Amino acid sequence: MYRNDGFRELNRQESLSRLAQVTVGRIVHTRDALPAVLPVNFLLEESGAVLLRTSASSELVRAVDGAVVAFEADEVDVAAQSGWSVVVTGSASVVTDPDEHERLVRTGPRSWVPWPVEVFVRIEPELVTGRELVGGRTCYGVSLPS
Amino acid sequence: MYRNDGFRELNRQESLSRLAQVTVGRIVHTRDALPAVLPVNFLLEESGAVLLRTSASSELVRAVDGAVVAFEADEVDVAAQSGWSVVVTGSASVVTDPDEHERLVRTGPRSWVPWPVEVFVRIEPELVTGRELVGGRTCYGVSLPS
Numbered sequence: 504m505y506r507n508d509g510f511r512e513l514n515r516q517e518s519l520s521r522l523a524q525v526t527v528g529r530i531v532h533t534r535d536a537l538p539a540v541l542p543v544n545f546l547l548e549e550s551g552a553v554l555l556r557t558s559a560s561s562e563l564v565r566a567v568d569g570a571v572v573a574f575e576a577d578e579v580d581v582a583a584q585s586g587w588s589v590v591v592t593g594s595a596s597v598v599t600d601p602d603e604h605e606r607l608v609r610t611g612p613r614s615w616v617p618w619p620v621e622v623f624v625r626i627e628p629e630l631v632t633g634r635e636l637v638g639g640r641t642c643y644g645v646s647l648p649s
Numbered sequence: 650m651y652r653n654d655g656f657r658e659l660n661r662q663e664s665l666s667r668l669a670q671v672t673v674g675r676i677v678h679t680r681d682a683l684p685a686v687l688p689v690n691f692l693l694e695e696s697g698a699v700l701l702r703t704s705a706s707s708e709l710v711r712a713v714d715g716a717v718v719a720f721e722a723d724e725v726d727v728a729a730q731s732g733w734s735v736v737v738t739g740s741a742s743v744v745t746d747p748d749e750h751e752r753l754v755r756t757g758p759r760s761w762v763p764w765p766v767e768v769f770v771r772i773e774p775e776l777v778t779g780r781e782l783v784g785g786r787t788c789y790g791v792s793l794p795s
Contacts, residue, residue, distance in 0.1 A: 510762070527725050531677050531684045537776075538677045538719040540686065542734045544727075573684040579673050581690075584761045588688045615730045615782065616656070630683075636761065 513633030515551070518589040521578075521633060523547050528576035530555065530626075532595075534566045545574070546612035551628035553591050554611055558618035567595040567624060574626050585637050593629035597622050659779030661697070664735040667724075667779060669693050674722035676701065676772075678713045678741075685712065691720070692758040697774035699737050700757055704764035713741040713770060720772050731783050739775035743768050 513521065522528070531540045541563060546554045553574045557563055572595045579586035598604050607623045614621060659667065668674075677686045687709060692700045699720045703709055718741045725732035744750050753769045760767060 526727055529675065529686065529721060529723075531686045533684070537717060537738055538679065538684070540675065540677045540719050540721040540736060542721075542723045542725060542732070571683060573686050575675060575686040575688075577675075577688045579688060581672055586688070590686060592683055 510634040510636050513587065513589065513635055515631045518631050518633030519547065519551050519628075521587050522553075522576055522589045522591070525576050525578065528553070528574050530563070530567065530595075531573040531575060532563075532567045532570060534562075539566065544612055544615055548625075551591065551631055552593075553626040553628070554607070555624040555626075556607075556612045556614050556621055557624065559620040559622045560618075564597060564622060564624065568597050570595055571629075572626060585635075587633060587635040589631070589633040591626060591628050591631050593627035595624055595626045597624055656780040656782050659733065659735065659781055661777045664777050664779030665693065665697050665774075667733050668699075668722055668735045668737070671722050671724065674699070674720050676709070676713065676741075677719040677721060678709075678716060680708075680712045690758055690761055691722075694771075697737065697777055698739075699772040699774070700753070701770045701772075702753075702758045702760050702767055703770065705766040705768045706764075710743060710768060710770065714743050716741055717775075718772060731781075733779060733781040735777070735779040737772055737774045737777050739773035741770055741772045743770055 527542055527544050529540050529542050531538070533539065543555050543557070548554055571593065574591045575588060577586060577588035598607060604623060611623055673688055673690050675686050675688050679685060689701050689703070694700055717739065720737045721734060723732060723734035744753060750769060757769055
C-alpha cells in the first residue's frame with residue numbers, strides 16, 4: 504500500500520471480501536532473478552489463503568514453492584476511472600499431504616487447462632492490503648490543482 | 650513465459666499489439682524486499698516502452714526508479730476461459746529531461762488522480778513476452794487426459 508496517492512486503503516476484511524468476488528488474479532514472483540507475473544484462476548479459502556491448481560511439472564511451481572510471493576486481483580472501470588486492487592503477500596507452498604490433496608481435487612479451484620499431474624499451491628495471507636479509487640476524476644479533480 | 654503449460658506464446662509484435670489495446674496494467678517491482686504489484690493506467694510508446702504518470706513524491710517512484718521491473722496487462726474472459734497476458738520487463742526510470750517532460754505533459758498518459766507535481770516513468774521494453782489461451786476448456790479438454 505502506497506500512502507498519499509489519492510486512493511482509499513481497504514482493511515483486511517474489505518480486501519478479502521473484494522477478492523472473493525473474482526476468480527482470476529496474478530501471481531507475482533521472482534524468476535531467474537527478474538520480476539515475473541502470471542494470471543491464474545484461484546479459489547479464496549476462508550482463512551484468506553489463495554489456492555491455485557496447476558501442473559506438477561510447471562516452471563511456476565518450481566519458481567514459487569517455498570518462496571514469498573504476492574497475489575494480486577483487481578477490478579477497474581476505465582470509463583469511470585474507478586476500481587479496486589487487493590494484494591495478498593505470503594509464503595507459497597505445494598500441498599503435499601495426500602488426504603488434503605484428495606479433498607482439494609474435489610473442492611479446490613478447477614483448472615482451465617487439464618494436466619496429467621496437478622498440484623495445489625497455497626499462498627498464506629501473511630499480509631493483505633487493498634486500495635480503492637471511487638471515480639478518480641470526479642472525486643479528486645475538483646479540489647486539487649491539476 | 651512458461652513452457653508446457655497449454656498456452657500459446659505470442660511473439661513480440663503480437664504482444665505489443667495486444668498491449669496497445671488496453672489502458673490499465675500492473676507494475677511489478679520489489680518493495681522492502683517483498684514482491685509488490687500496483688495497477689496503473691499507461692501509454693504504450695512506438696518503441697514498446699511503457700509510460701506511466703504519477704506523483705513525484707510517491708513511494709512507487711522511489712521503489713522503481715532505476716530498477717528492473719515487470720509491467721503486465723491482460724484480458725481474460727472467465728466464461729470462455731480464454732484470454733491473453735503480456736509482460737514487458739526492463740529498467741524503469743523517471744524522465745528527467747525538461748523538454749521531454751514538457752512534451753509528455755501534452756502527449757503522455759493522463760493521470761486518474763491529479764497531483765501537484767507529476768513525473769513520467771518509462772519502462773524500457775528489454776524483454777517482451779505474451780501468452781494466449783483460446784477457450785481453455787473446449788480446446789484442450791478433449792484430447793488430453795483429465
